Amino acid sequence: MNIDTQKPSMGVLNLQGGEKRFNLSRLPAAEALSYFVKHYWIVRWNSRDDEPYMQHVVPNPCVNLIVEPGKTMIYAPSTQKFTYPIYGEGLVFGVKFKPGGFYPFLKRPVSRLLNRPLEVSAILDMNGPELEGTILSLGDEQAMAIVMDKLLLSKLPPQDEQVFQINRIIDFIAEEKDLSKVDAVCEHFQIHIRKLQRLFDQYVGISPKWVIRLYRLQNAAEIMDLRMPIDLSQLAMELGYHDQSHFIKDFKAVVGCTPDEYRRNVQNG
Incomplete structure (x- = not known):
């Protein structure tokens, strides 16, 4: 293949x-x-x-x-x-x-x-x-x-302007790889945090905080998938984590293993 x-x-x-x-x-x-x-x-x-x-x-x-x-x-x-x-x-x-x-x-x-x-x-x-x-x-x-x-x-609904707005917000989260705080999203789009949370609850299904976390962990995994030498401490900083322990905790909670374990699995796989 x-x-x-x-x-x-x-x-x-x-x-x-x-x-x-x-x-x-x-x-x-x-x-x-x-x-x-x-x-x-x-x-x-x-x-x-x-x-x-x-x-x-x-x-x-x-x-x-x-x-x-x-x-x-x-x-x-x-x-x-x-x-x-x-x-x-x-x-x-x-x-x-x-x-x-x-x-x-x-x-x-x-x-x-x-x-x-x-x-x-x-x-x-x-x-x-x-x-x-x-x-x-x-x-x-x-x-x-x-x-x-x-x-x-056959079931096509009318276009909803909120869908366009949500995708602008999520594209911003995905592209700004060092973004880690919901406050930064609110400031960039000039939107109150409670309004943003209600919008995500209604349209997305998970909170803006979780969207940021999932994208940062996805970014981390994609970098490790390249099978190149990686400084995990530096990677954590580049993804907006102020300390490596917080990065390890989030990564393990979602992915099920530590970043170091994931990296070894990729290298051996």
Whole structure:
């Protein structure tokens, strides 16, 4: 399998190592959906390994509609690493909504979905098994995307200016790699912290503080994935942490191991 080392990981930990076991594709949604949908993603694998390969993902502040045999649901952002076992043969199709982009379809606070997946029939005219039969029976990835385009376009809500504002804020958080405080976001966008928190509760599902933390930890993992010599103390400072112990604590709480352990796993993998 050819590994695209330039492909952004978007929270997929050690993507280069993982793509030895599976193929990840990302496809754009129809232009009319691009205000709400970041992209479609498709993962395929056919593993002959004796033991499952455990793929870990640091969550993004995005809702995902996941089409998978027997498990088709809509999932809110999380504050914890997600682990998926890769074994046998499999196919999963996903819709990654832009931050805040799912709220106009849902019309209730996304935070209510935290740890409570939503049935796809809440926004589409079919249930999970019907959607699995419709999407996963198609062998061609572009055909899957076209079918999902039609299903979502039939339910297309009006554009919501708050979605645009949230994406401006989250793009700022993602790009400012030394940003660590919500106050800095409020100052940059001239928004009161309580208004920002309410906005994220309603549209994103997790707090601005957690969004900042997840992006900083994703940044850290992406740097370590490059398999180059890294000074972890310097890395912590570059990511806005004032002390390495705080960085280690946050990294372990979300990723499940210390930065040093993660670095060794990448180097050995």
